[in-house]
Amino acid sequence: MSTATTPAPAAVSTAPEHGRTRLLRWWPAAVLALLIVAPWSALPLPGLLDGPVGSPGSLQLLATCLLFGALATGYDLLLGRTGLLSFGHALYFAAGSYATNMFLLEAGLPFAAAAVLGVCFGAALALVLGSVSLRVTGIGFSMVTLAFAQAGSILVSRDPGGFTGGEEGRAAPAELLPSWLVGIDHTANLYWIALAYLVLTLAVVHRAVRSPTGRVWEGIKENERRVEVLGLKPYGFKLTAFVLAGALAAVGGLVHLLLTGGSTPQTTTSDFTLSLLVMVVLGGTGTRWGPMVGGILYTWADHRLGDLAGSGAVADLPAVLRVPLSQPLFLLGVLFVAVVHLLPGGLARLPSRLRRTSEENR
């Protein structure tokens, strides 16, 4: 990420201050361009990735990171923008994945139709359950969403009628998917799909938050009572946020289905929602880039720390150090607690905090 934030050094040194900031404003476009061309790159990033950037393994990991970055951004629509603490976001993600898979496997629909119907199913589920859950507020809302998600999780793992495949999950039918989405040779296509999903989510969230509805969301987050006093009914606005976030999550489920080649019951668990929560808080709630950074960082760390544990550097350490270091979730949990304590606002607030500290010291 950080490699692309610096524009051409010559321009920086000669341009006046405002010119520099204008150039700096274009860093997302530069990052996006870098991400688009990444599959053609053979650049090795030792430590960060196992193989060169363009290798299928690295692209798979990068795509997963982008997917979760997008998912966290969508979840922040509830947590950071509207102030709704939902513990059931995994349900809509899993609904997108499982429903699309079902439409392919059981109804034998072509992929495009199944994908559209799957996402619609996820959005409809969010609409129905959201309209029920939002009747209660505060911790009650969190509990109802948790209960619905848990019910979904139990349903999926009990495998009613052999539809969901129980604990094993269900593989997507390779013969029904377009050939350019299947197989290790086409990982780059999946990577671009994940990237497109991230761009879509960022754009939707950005637009939604800037819209009049988005301003009401901010009001609800700050003080719901005052929004009511202004003559607005928070219920409808909260439901809009819930359905929008649910629909984005369902699209994410679809991307996950393609990326992993199947639906797994792990995506329905409350642990999955909690990991989304960790990503968003790690990155910074209610910020434009924070949730994305948190999601990417968390997913990368979750995958890479496991490999690190298997490496010689850790294996030679005494047991006191080796055991905690070999558990990615332990490290992430501790990191999360540390961020909550020491860095309120998450990683996204880090630059401004550093700037303030350096100005104070000056």
Added chain:
Amino acid sequence: MSTIVLLTMTGLGLGALYFLVASGLSLIFGLMDVLNFAHGALLSIGAYGTWWAASGQLPGAGPGGWGFALAVLFGTAVGTLAAVVLELAVVRPLYTRPREQVLATVGVGLAVPALLSGVWGSDARTFPGPEALSGTFALLGADVPVNRLVLVAAAVVVLVALRLFLGRTRHGLVVRAGVEDRAMVTALGIDVRKAFTLVFAIGGCAAALGGALGGLYFGSVDPRQGTSLLIFAFVVVVTGGMGSVTGAAVAAVVIGLVQQFANYYTAAGLGDLAVVVLLAALLLVRPRGLTGRLA
């Protein structure tokens, strides 16, 4: 008939386990508005502490007789200590930020099971127990496992002790008053924060005891046990009304029985489903829970 007796006793045993977790959870939420996501981790710590001691690692403790009692005591003490450390080190520095308190406990709830599976492996370990508690006894024509009875007895003892503590002691009075109106208690010049540590210790003690005896009930310990119980404990807390110990006891019995009977008489897993749907339905009809109080 014997099936019904067995199901009832198993349901009561499960309810007792839920109560041991939910009572502390309920008090903590009632007093501090903190939904303690690390409570399942405290249960796991209690379970692993007892397992560790009972497998002969602690001198004097063992799988049989008084050795097992010592092991349970050890596990409970470790769990209580962990709860106090959790409150002092993680929750206390965040008193001014209630939402971050919940988030911090989420982090601990993720880290502790990961650490446990790092140290003792992620597979379930067989839980040693005394001969006397692993058998069955005849009740109305049914062979009921003794460990159900142990759990119910422990839950009743904890319930009575909690009632006595809350009703008869000064600290209990402060806790009850804090659940009702924390700001008023502070305004009267009483340092409620001391009570925070106290309820964490009590909650951790009950959860760790639940973990130690839950090992008997399940016959094994594994790092994810506490987290999976936690969801049902949440259901119990919400159903019983947050902050009410008696409400939690009633709700725990109801939930445990409903779950067992529905799992047996309908498809397996439908009982678990029924319980969470029950929670959603109840919250929508009565947002304040069965006992009608919400701290």
